[in-house]
Amino acid sequence: MNGRIRLCASFVLALAAVCSIATAESYPAWTYRTHVRLQNAAGGENLADFPVLVKLSAANFDFAKASANGSDIRFTDRFGTSLSYEIERWDSGAQQAAVWVKVPQVDKTSAVNYVNLYHGNAAAADAQSPADVWSNGYKGVWHLGSSTADSTGRHDGTITGTGVSTVDGVIGGANYFAGDGSRILARSLDLGAASSLDAGDNITLSYWMNASSSQPGTYTRTIAKNVTPGWETQRDNANPNQRFRIDTSAQTNQVKNAGNGVFNDAWHCMGVTLAAGTMKAYVDAGSAITSGYNHGTGFANTSNLSIGANPGGGAPYRGLLDEVRFSDVARSEAWMNAEYRSQAGLLAGVTGSLDRSAGAGPLASYTHEQADPLTDVTGHGFDAVSGGGVAFVTPPSAGQFVLGDRAGQYARGGNQYLNVPQVAGAGEDFTFTAAIRKNADETGGHQTILSSNRFRFQFNNTGLTTDGAGQLRLDINGAGASGSNVGPAGGFLTEEWYFVALRYDADTHLMEAFLQDGDVAQLQAPVITRTVSGTLGLDDINALRVGSDGLSGIGSGDTWGGWIDNVQFFNGYLSNQEIENVFLADSTVPEPLTLLTLGLLAPAALGRYVRRRRA
Template sequence: MGRIIIAWLIALAAIASPAIAQTSAGQSAGQSAGWWNKDWPYRCAITVDTSPTGANLSGAIGRTVLLVRLHNGNFTFSDALENGADLRVVDTDGKTPLPFHIERYDATNGIASLWVSVPNVSGGEKRRIWVYFGNKNASAGSNVAGTYDPDTVAAWHFSEAAGKPTADLTANANNAQNAVPGIDENGVIARAAKFAGSGELIIPASPSLTSPAGAPLTLEGWVKSGQAAGEQALFTRGPLVIGLAGGVPFALVGDQRLQAAAAVKPGEWTHIGFVADGQSYRLYVNGVEAAAGSGALPALDGPITLGGGAGRPFSGELDEVRLSKTARPAAMILAQARAEGPSNKIVAVADQAERQSAGGGNFAYVLGKVEMIDAFIIGLCMVILVLALGVMATKYRYITRSARANRVFVKRFRSLHEQLVSMKRVEGIGPRELAVIEQAPLARLYETGIEELEVRRGATGARHTLSGEAVEAMRAAVDAEVVAENQKYDSWLVLLTIAISGGPFIGLLGTVMGVMNTFAGVAQAGDVNVNAIAPGIAAALMATIAGLACAIPSLFAYNYLNSRISALSDEMRVFVDRLITRLAEMQSEGRPTPSAALQAAE
């Protein structure tokens, strides 16, 4: 029984500890081949999901710059440097560092925005990249210019402080010659540029911005309209104007006009995209094609104007404007719109970081998702299990000791034959053997029977045959001792029955409540995907596991202990019959009482 309890404790420790739950081989593989650099103790998983469960994209997308948002819910800022200089991004193979840069990193408020260049993105796939952190001696790892491919000729975050000219993040340095009129500290991504009908940004012409006739071009950006009235320019360069007309997105190429069917909502961020491939034009709203036309772009030269234009003042905000000298695929436009918008459905950050020394086992991940109510249920089940294990150990020792003492007593009892006297007065019994016999339930029954016989011998005379009533009275006294012994065996066994019957139901209650909370949170967030649902349900199931872990060992132990208790009870009933019969026979044959026999011997 002791080995069984130890085995169950080892099994429970395996459930509670991810390091034990993993095989040593798997753990070694996960930390040697899978871990990029031992100097970085932490990493968190980033899932890029273009499958139907995520962004639901199709076709080849290629190298894409994706936004990764970190916050206190999915990143431990206290384990990283205050400025995020220790952050590194590694590709799916666990070996290849990816170019990235940080637009915003606020450790005090627990929020950060990273731009990561992810190679070879395709629709209908899930891939995992990693953000490593925690190396206190690391130097800054951002590669701002390397984040963008050579086809990106300009990218403006508008993340500069007030009064500073807007900078281009690419290696082309197509910086604005002036600063934005105003700043919104909380744009769609980080800081955003605010315009109030004047003070548009001017980006001077440069060789990298040269666009001959028929050249491809892609323009993307986020806009929040401050008012719907009038025609407002967002981007202007020569004959190309992209803007809003009465709140409706449009693109003007010379005399050709493309216009969407519906207006954007004032005060809400909207992704606007324009693609020219040399043969046709396409206008995108929130990643979805809204208008199309045929033709090739004329030559574009001169400065670029953002946030307004001649006769088209803009009132609102701009954020994350990018210009490319290639026709980006529609899947990329949709991917970036969905990755950068408020309702991100393509980039998911794991809520639980992995530590190099502890691995990243499933149990560690699931335990990290356990909510307060489930933690309480699991704790309650573990308390019941600890109490049940205590009862198991105590009862096992008591029953084993009683069975051993019964064997020693029965051996002495048989050696007395018909001369039954108290074991304390039997010659040849040493103190150690007597101490063992006193622990025997049969010995206590025996001593009760001897005491009852002596009482009746003293009342009726040494050679007076006991009446039937006297024999029954003796039997009743011994039976009372049998009941007392059985109560000792059964005491606290009710805890095992509570663990058996109540543990699974308590665990099930925790699971149901955990699943309910998970679905309630998903409903409130409006993010229905497997990454949002699965962790909560897996954590809720831990409560059921705890309930079963409480009930299963209790069930086995209860059946085992109950069978041994039944055997001892049967042994006591048989012994009572033998004892009363022998005492009655000894009295009827006129044998001296135990006291008389001792006096005669003296």
């Protein structure tokens, strides 16, 4: 658009997340942070302590920015809590890695949950804790491939025979079974009921199977613990179907459908749960196949768990197996579905890596000029997620500066917003910029420019809903710091473009908010100054939303009415001069150029102003 308009709201938020709480970690000595988005929109329930597979490749990760063996990687959740992890595969030469991360909660129906992967510290020692990753009801986890170890640390497997070989699998390595009776035996050691493979009810078995359509015999056993009482997975005679046999004190040879057509030379994710007379079977996360069985006193036994044949080598299986798991918990359908999607690489998506070193420039920029207006144009991959149907339209113009062809338009009462991925980790400063213009609708009192789980930054109506005037307002909530601050009444007009800035000092917990229109050539004094009380400050910020609240816990959605454009986040604290440089940008320079491309913040200069939390 060629019209000249007042400098969109450049709204600078310098926030430092997590200062000094014991559970929060920002790994300040690590150069890079990679964002891993958890896409559980298809999930039906919140999943607690769920092991998520993070798969890395040359397409989504630069292996040169981590130690050759992955020893420097670390994970946190969105609150900055360090997470347990296990590396199943790390091959920097082939640029392939598979890492299991125990996530405290994978939110149901969410596409914006995430974890952070930190890397780039050559001095860091390995910090894996596999047993903790698999502490939530798992009694045996065999990733297979070059190792038959049990990641829970309890029941390592032993190969019997010469017909078991290592091949590539679905996740990392897998094993090929030649069908000659060779098998992997997991010892059912007497480790007490809490650690045993001998459960007689409430169990879950899951595995990946690529079964040859040419089996060495009928009723071949894939996985078995099959003395009476006991259980086993078996082929349906000479048919290409999988069956699950249950032998209890009440009834033997109870054969149930566990999936049809799966002996077909293709990978399938198989799962079975048994609990109190009900069996549910799953194939590739499809709907549960439900059957009843006669439970009696259960099916507990002390036999070894055998992979690839009966424990004695009979009824051998021919084909590939990967990722065998046994739990003494009957998992839910939502859990089984998420396990499949996780292992198939559909649950966790690596969306971009951030250089956290000084002078690295913008973390994320949303100019709304691309084919997908939610795209982060920095290339870091922090794409926004729209809620409620934000429209991207030609913005109204009146004034001095040049905007692009599209701005985000938010309808008051429509609960429209943009969720922004975590662009700063715990203990890091960041700066947010945007272009704002309030429309004439002043109803509802509060209208949100930016919100988080701890604050909201808003237009506040101070008089009539038709007088065209209000004030800037900042509300803090929680951690002993709740309270409100406002700017001058009547100092925030509707139908005007404003330069707005909100910044937070991580060391002193000082927040300052600026508001000025495009008629003044120099940055004016802040209209709100506040020191966030309490030792925590705003150190637990873990979510950001543009155009609506619904996060802070203070009020309702309080949606913005008007336009917001040219949103940017920076990996550092911008000084007064840098804020003024944004404000005084040459009006002939069109969006989407950033501070760095404008020449206002050369990397060397930015490095002088970027300030991090001290270790």
